[in-house]
Amino acid sequence: MAKPTPLSGFPELLPAQRYVEQQVIATLAHTFELHGFANIETRAVEPLDQLLRKGDTSKEVYVLRRLQAAEDGSASDRDKGIGLHFDLTVPFARFVLENAGKLEFPFRRYQIQKVWRGERPQEGRFREFTQADIDIVGRDTLPFHHDVEVARVMLEALGKLAHPDSIGLPGFRLQVNNRKLIQGFYAGLGVSGDGIDEVMRLVDKLDKLPADKVRELLLAEAGVSEEQADKALALATIKAVDDSFVQRVRDLGVSHELLDEGLDELATLVRACAPLATDRARIEADLSIARGLDYYTGTVFETRLDGYESLGSICSGGRYDALASDGRTTYPGVGISLGLSRLLVTLVQRGALTADRSVPSVVLVAVTDEESRADADEIATALRARAISCEVAPTAAKFGKQIRHAERRGIPYVWFRQADGTSEVKDIRSGNQVAADPATWQPPTEDLRPQVITIDEGESK
Template sequence: MARTTSLSGFPEWLPEERIVEQHVLDELRRTFELHGFSSIETRAVETVEQLLRKGEIDKEVYGVSRLQQDEDEKSPKEGALALHFDLTVPFARYVVENNGYLTFPFRRYQIQKVWRGERPQEGRAREFTQADIDVVGDGTLAFRYDVELALVMIEALSRLPIPPFVLRVNNRKLAEGFYRGIGLDDAPAVLREIDKLEKIGRDAVIANLQANVGATAEQAASALDLASIRTEDTSFVKQVRALGVSNDLLEEGLTELAEVVGEAARRAPGKVNADLSIARGLDYYTGTVYETVLVGHEQLGSVCSGGRYESLATTGKKNFPGVGLSIGVTRLVTRILSQNMAKASRAVPSAVLVALNDDESWSAAQDVAGQLRARGIATEVAASPQKFGKQIRYAERRGIPFVWFSTVQEDGTVTHEVKDIRSGEQVTADPTAWQPPHEDLHPTVEAPETA
C-alpha cells in the first residue's frame, strides 16, 4: 500500500510501487504509439495570463517566482509565471507557437507532471502525473476524431490492472441547445451547476439553478430531467426528444453523441454510456465531453476526462480545433496500490547477483556481469566476498532471483553455475548464452493471488 509522505499532496513511491506506476505508463505509451500519436513535452510553467484565460480555477494555480528578484526585473504581476494545472492549455499554446512546423491533423500524446492546489485526499494530489492524447486540426477537425479518441482510451484503459470501467459521454451542444430551448440562455452557468450534481444532489442543484442562474422551478426541473438520462446505446435520442424541447443546436448535439456512443457500443459493449449529466467544469469545451469511472469505485471520481474544444488554440485569425482525453495516472496508481489491485514481482530490476569468492575475483565477476548485461540481463556484483550464505541472503532481501558463482579450477579453467534461490536449483551455465526464464528477466506487474 502507498505510504503517506511528509509533505501532503506530493506522493512519492517506494521502488516496488514505482514499478507499478512505470507499468501503467508503459502500457499507455505503447497504446498511444500504436495509434500513431507522437510524444511531446511542454515546459512546466506558463504565464498566468495564458493559464487563466479559460476556466475559473485561479485559486488552484501555483505561482512561480524567485525568492529574491533583481532590481531591474519586472514586477511580480508583469509576465507572472505559474505551474501548469493541466496539459491541455499548454498544448494549445504549443500548437499556436509551432503550427508552421506541425503536420495537421496533429496527433500527440503527453505524459507529464502537473500541479494543482487542491485539498489533498485519495485521488487528489497537488503534484500528479497526467497522460493526455489530443488530435488538433488546422481550421477544421473532422468529428470522427471524437469517436476515435474514445476508442483509443478504452483500449488503453483495458490494458491496465484496474477494475471494469465505464466511459461516460455527453455533448455540450446537446445540453446548451436544450437549455436554450427551455429559455435558459446562460448555458455555461447552467453547466457549472449541473456539474455539481453527483456531489450535492438533485435538490441542491435545482436550488442553485434558481438562485444563481435565475431559472424557474419548471426550467430547473427540466434541466435535471435531461441530466437524469443514461443509456448504454443510442436510445437516449428518443428519451431526449420525449422531453418535447426543440432547438437546432440540440439536434446537432444529439447527432454527434449518437455517433460516438453507437460506434463505441459496437466495438466495446458495456464500456460506454451516454450520460447526460456530464458537464465538465472547464469553459473551453464546446462539444463532446467525456468522464470515466471505475465500477465499484465511483467515489474516486473520474479517472479519465476530456472533450472537444474549438477555440482554445487560436492565433486570433485562425483556430486550431481539437479533441482530447486525459488520464489521471497518479489517481489510478494510488487506487491500484491502496486496494492491492496489482503488485510488482520484485522491487529491483536486477535478475542476477554475481557472487564473489575473494577480493581478487571482483574484476572477473565484473566481466561475467558485463557478458550478462550485454544480452539485456540486469546484473549486480557483490561488493565484498562474504560467506556465500550471506551473499545469497542479500540477494533474497533485494528480491534478486538468481545468484551466479564462478570457480577457478586447478588447471586454470573457470566453471560457472547459477542458482535459483527460490527453488534451490543450481545448474552449470555459460555467461555468453544463459538466459533466465522470460518472466524473471524483468520485474512484472500482476494481480495478487487470492486465497
C-alpha cells in the same frame, strides 16, 4: 541531520511502485503511438497572464521567482511573471500557436508530464502530479470523426491497462455526453442565454449533491420553472451503453435543432466505440455529464474507476472549437487527459498494486572472495550483453548471506562460479540449481523484468 518531514501533496514512489508507473506510462505511450500520436514535452512554466486567463485557477497557480530576485525592479518583467503550469492544455495551446508554421494539421500529440496545482491535498488530489494527455488539433476546422477517434484511442488504452494479462488495473467506465445535446435540450425547454450555462453548471453538481437539492438550486439560482427543472433532471438520469438513449430523450417531448445535432454525434460515438468495449473498459452515454470548463463545445468525457468512485473522474476532456487563436486562424481540438497520479498513487498506497520485485536485476552473481570479484564482473558483463539485468554481490559473505541478500531484493536467481571455471545458477524460489553458461543461459521470459501484481483479498495475480 534531523529526519525530514514529508511534504503533503508531493507523492514519491518506492522502487516497486515506480516500476508500476513506468509500465503504465509505457503502455499508454505504445498505444498512443500505434495511433500516430507524436510525443512532445513543454516547459514547466508559462507566463502568468496565460495561466490566469481562467479566474478560478488564480489560487492554484504556483508563482516562480528567484530566491535572490531584486525587489527594486531590476529583475525582468518576464522573470517576475511566470508560474508552473497547472495542466497540459494551456502549454499545449501556446505550443500550437508558437509552432503552427512547423506543424502538419490535424496535429496529433500525446504528452505525459508533471503539473503543479496549489490545492488542498487529499486522496487522489496532489500539488504535484503526472497527467497523460492526447489531443487532435485542426486549423480552422476539425471534423467530428476525430472526437470518435480520441474516444476509441483512450478506450483501447484503458482496456490494456485493465487487462489481467497486462497491468491488471481495476475496470474503467468511460462516460460520454455532448454539450450540444444538453444545450439544445435546455433551449428547447425555453431556457435562453446565460440561463443555459447556469442550468448546465448546476446539473453538473449531481455527482456531489442529491437530485432534490439540485432541483432547489435550479429554481432559486437559474430561475427556471418547475417543469423545466424536472425535465432537465429527467434528462440527466438517462444512461445507456448503446444508442437507446436517443429514443429516451425523444420521449421527453423536447425538440431543437442543436439537440438533434448533439444526439446524432453522441450516438455515432457510442456505436463506434462499442466494438472496443470490454467488461473492464466500458463506454457509457451519461447525459448528466457536462464538465465545468466553459470552453467545451461538443463531446465531453469523464471516467470512473470501478471500486474507487470516491476519486471522482480520473480521465476527462472533450471538444473545444477554439483551443487557440492568433486573431487570424483558430485551432479547434478534441482531447482527453488521464490523471496518472490520481489513478496510481491511490492504488499503490492502498496496497492494491505493486511489482513482484523492487529491482530490475534477474541475477545476483555471487562472489567467492574479493580476489575473484573480477571473474564475477566478467560473468555479469556477459549476461548484460544479452540484455539480462544483473548485479554483483556487494560483499564476499557466506553464500547463505548472499542468497538472503538476493531474496530481500526480490532477485530470483543467484549465479555461482565454480573453482574449475564452470558456472551454476540457482533459482532461489524453487531451490533448483543447474549448470549454466553466461553466453547461452536464458531465464524464462516472465523473469526478465519485474511483473506488476494486483492484490485482491490477499491474493495476487
